[in-house]
Amino acid sequence: MMCPFCRQGESKVVDSRGSQEFVIRRRRECLHCGRRFTTYEKMEESPLKVIKKDGSRVPFDRERMRTGIEKACYKRPISPDQIEEILSSVEHSVYETFEREVPSRFIGEKVCEMLRRVDQVAFVRFASVYRSFQDVNDFVEELQMLRQRSQHKDD
Numbered sequence: 190m191m192c193p194f195c196r197q198g199e200s201k202v203v204d205s206r207g208s209q210e211f212v213i214r215r216r217r218e219c220l221h222c223g224r225r226f227t228t229y230e231k232m233e234e235s236p237l238k239v240i241k242k243d244g245s246r247v248p249f250d251r252e253r254m255r256t257g258i259e260k261a262c263y264k265r266p267i268s269p270d271q272i273e274e275i276l277s278s279v280e281h282s283v284y285e286t287f288e289r290e291v292p293s294r295f296i297g298e299k300v301c302e303m304l305r306r307v308d309q310v311a312f313v314r315f316a317s318v319y320r321s322f323q324d325v326n327d328f329v330e331e332l333q334m335l336r337q338r339s340q341h342k343d344d
Contacts, residue, residue: 190217190228197221237283238290249291251280258300261315265308275303309335 190200197219204216213230237249258272279299283291297319304312316322316331 192219192222192224193226194224195219195222200226237287239296240290240292242293246290249283251276254279254296254300257315257318258304258311261304261311261318262308263314265311267308267311271307275300275307278303305335305338 191198192200199220200217201220202215203218203225206214211232215228215230216225217228218225238246239249240246255272255276258275262272279296282299283296286295301312301316301319304315313328313331313335317328320327320331322328322331
């Protein structure tokens with residue numbers, strides 16, 4: 190690891206710890222100038238592909254998922270931290286369950302599941318796009334299922 194101060198290549202690790210999921214924070218000390226600096230190492234992941242409804246394959250893109258969730262949550266009382274929590278939970282499920290390819294249906298259902306718990310309006314918005322609602326009847330059917338679920342919780 191090259192020292193950012195004196196540009197020498199010899200350093201020793203003083204401290205290591207995990208700072209985020211799949212990221213290691215290391216405090217290093219340059220053996221030449223003695224100054225300390227921090228590096229972050231991220232585990233290289235094999236690129237995960239998403240199998241779309243039409244059979245095409247695209248790289249998994251967390252930011253694309255974020256955009257869809259943020260659109261569904263627009264003007265709803267959902268914090269950025271809650272959105273980040275949904276993203277992290279879905280991403281964790283994807284990487285835990287699949288190695289190389291994940292069906293888009295799996296991702297969509299996980300997002301729906303998480304949004305249903307957080308905000309039912311955001312859930313219906315996301316589901317309407319994800320499940321390609323064609324008319325008002327599709328909305329009515331989804332709302333009836335939501336009402337049945339909430340009634341079962343109350344019983």
